[in-house]
């Protein structure tokens with residue numbers, strides 16, 4: 001039984017895992033890359049027969065396939081030993097497999113330098129979010145209270161390139177946005193409107209504006225005519241900012257200055273309080289006279 005919808009079950013033998021995390025509670029998600037292999041299934045087969053009992057809970061393939069090899073109710077064998085120079089917040093003197101949930105990402109390059117594909121990135125981010133929610137793990141960079149870390153935080157010598165170029169900034173942008181959908185150029189029709197601008201950004205083919213991920217559903221807030229389902233909120237500063245924003249900001253400042261001027265004029269014209277009292281009294285005197293008319 002898999003713990004994540006759509007994951008393919010390819011579990012390692014039961015005696016390769018740490019049942020119930022041996023009474024501990026996992027507080028870290030550890031991101032890995034495979035430095036070899038081409039599919040998630042290949043990596044899972046390797047784990048199933050690895051003599052050193054190594055494993056991870058999930059493997060994310062370059063096509064977005066997710067394979068599960070260890071139940072989330074047990075520790076996997078991915079994060080053995082702390083090495084000199086490890087992240088200072090990690091607890092010493094214990095098997096970190098008892099505190100961690102591991103996700104591998106297929107990368108055929110030995111130095112883990114292949115960028116994640118769009119499908120792989122999307123699958124990875126959603127999986128990380130799901131695990132953090134399931135296990136109450138903080139959705140931020142790891143610290144003494146838990147969070148998301150790289151294998152290199154544990155083993156900076158032998159695993160310095162794990163997870164290599166994993167897109168951390170994009171992951172945290174995604175998690176901070178509440179995990180809304182990113183632009184996926186493979187979604188029918190989307191590529192008619194957007195092209196990849198690199199670095200987790202997309203350029204609108206129509207107006208050349210560049211937008212940045214994780215906020216697809218915001219089009220409901222900022223819904224210009226013709227935006228359709230693929231529209232994302234504009235950037236409000238920096239590259240890609242909508243040029244109309246500067247003009248509107250200036251108009252607003254001018255209007256505010258004009259309001260201040262008018263308020264000052266009005267203050268000059270207003271009667272003094274004494275004068276106002278006199279006027280009211282005079283009106284009261286006039287009222288009976290008016291009624292008589």
Ligand SMILES: [Zn+2]
Pocket residue numbers: 031032033151159162163
């Ligand atoms: Zn690793």
